[in-house]
Amino acid sequence: METFPAIPTSTNPWDRQRIFANPIIENQEPLVSLSYAPEKIIVSPQYFIQQLPGALPDLFARQNVLTRLNQAAQSLPTGYKFVVFDAWRSIQTQQTLFDTFKSQIQLTHPSWSSQQLDDATLRIVARPSTNSKMPSPHNTGGSIDLSIADPSGHLLDMGSPFDDTGETARTDYLESPAQVTSQNARDNRRLLYHSMINAGFSNYIEEWWHFDYGNQNWADQTMQTEAVYGATKPSFPWRVE
Numbered sequence: 001m002e003t004f005p006a007i008p009t010s011t012n013p014w015d016r017q018r019i020f021a022n023p024i025i026e027n028q029e030p031l032v033s034l035s036y037a038p039e040k041i042i043v044s045p046q047y048f049i050q051q052l053p054g055a056l057p058d059l060f061a062r063q064n065v066l067t068r069l070n071q072a073a074q075s076l077p078t079g080y081k082f083v084v085f086d087a088w089r090s091i092q093t094q095q096t097l098f099d100t101f102k103s104q105i106q107l108t109h110p111s112w113s114s115q116q117l118d119d120a121t122l123r124i125v126a127r128p129s130t131n132s133k134m135p136s137p138h139n140t141g142g143s144i145d146l147s148i149a150d151p152s153g154h155l156l157d158m159g160s161p162f163d164d165t166g167e168t169a170r171t172d173y174l175e176s177p178a179q180v181t182s183q184n185a186r187d188n189r190r191l192l193y194h195s196m197i198n199a200g201f202s203n204y205i206e207e208w209w210h211f212d213y214g215n216q217n218w219a220d221q222t223m224q225t226e227a228v229y230g231a232t233k234p235s236f237p238w239r240v241e
Helices: 016-020 063-074 091-108 114-122 183-197 216-221
Strands: 031-033 041-043 060-062 081-086 143-149 210-212
Touching: 016 216, 031 063, 041 063, 060 063, 063 081, 063 183, 091 114, 143 183, 210 216
Parallel strands: 041 081
Antiparallel strands: 031 060, 081 143, 143 210
């Protein structure tokens, strides 16, 4: 397997006020089903499987996100495939994740103020938003959560599971000599990171599985003058909302 360089430590700290200051010039690109993706991409809708409110049995992303995901998939070693856990996310699902995680933090930190709880929650789960100037990243169809499966169908060891809420989820966590318990897991993170970055995505440094394209996260991290994806939703001909 190809050897990739270390995942760089972020030099552009996450600042939500700065991120939301990026203007959105919506390009009206449609959402498309990821279930029709080529064989190197597997759809595994984790929040539907876990029966979270608002989650759908299919995953959707913007058209160019799928194009770039295909490009990244082609760079994987023979027999390896992306496993996509989540992409476009409804506000209802976002609210459920936010409230659930905040409640979990409150149980372990009962003396924390509401602001402290919010700050800790926002490290992992974006605030649900119906504000067109600051949409939740997944609600734009430009965010994607994924990992990699080997030729036998087993997920690669990434050193921590999908939706890990601890510091071990930080993308560059295993780059520290003090934290490398598995060079294999470190190299697997590098494979995922560089495959996606080379295809034009940006990464949310707190989550090894989360990548963005076209939304405000991506615009901020890649120094673009504007985002091209705002809030959106799938269109179904027999579903009136």
